[in-house]
Amino acid sequence: MNIVLMGYMGSGKSLIGNGLAKKMKLKYLDLDDYIEIQEKKSISDIFKEKGEIYFRKKESFYLKEVLERHKNCIISLGGGTPCFAGNLDIVKNNTNTQSIYLQTSLEELTKRLFEERNKRPLIAHLETQDELKDFIRKHLFERSFYYNQADYKVVTDKKDSDQVIEE
Ligand code: S3P
Structure with a gap:
């Protein structure tokens, strides 16, 4: 059995995933880290040097x-x-896999992502919090269709990581 965490950038997938793995005594694996190791390049450099389409194929x-x-x-x-190339079906058709959507509000995501947007190629160019918020709003509107198909959903707003892990 594998448990897959999905959700927008900044929803806490890595933090919660790590904590959940420790609690359940399972291994932890981060797909972005895995891609970086296999490709021997940071995600930002892959986007910069090869473009998003290349990244999505590798992903x-x-x-x-x-x-x-x-x-x-x-x-x-x-x-x-989960929003590209039939990836959601790959997860859903895998009978040994359960998926969880970590749902975080637009306000909370904007707050969390503004300071660390430089690490994320899709939002690094956005200069103000308002621009970032607009971008996330549109993106979330498109992506929620996929995220909402996860087997379970946990709302992360106003909870510390232990509470989210517990849920
Ligand atoms: C992306 C999210 C990033 C990383 C890449 C693209 C996206 O992962 O895969 O920059 O399309 O939302 P995190 O959600 O772990 O930041």
């Missing part, structure tokens, strides 16, 4: 590889992973 390839090769793992996806 899909490595998602399949991770689900095939690893069992009894908590796996954090990238924010966009």
Whole structure:
């Protein structure tokens, strides 16, 4: 059995995934980290040097590889992973995999992501909090369709990480 965490950038997938893995005594795997190791490049450099389409192809390839090769793992996806190239079906059709959507509000995501947007190629160019908020609003509108198909949903607003892990 694997547990897959999905949700927007900044929803806490890595923090919660790590904590959940410790609590459940399972391994933890972060798809972005896995891609960086396999490609020997940071996600930002992959976007910069090869573009988003290349990244999405690799993301899909490595998602399949991770689900095939690893069992009894908590796996954090990238924010966009379930929204591209049939990736959601790959997760859902895998009978040994349960998925959880970490749902975080627009306000909270904007607050969390503004200071650390430089690390994330899709939002690094946005200069003000208002611009970022507009971007996230539109993106969330498109992506929620996919996130909402997860098996379970946990709202993360106004909770500390222990509470989210417990839920
Ligand atoms: C992306 C989210 C990032 C990373 C890439 C694209 C997205 O992962 O996969 O920058 O499309 O939302 P995190 O959600 O872990 O930041």
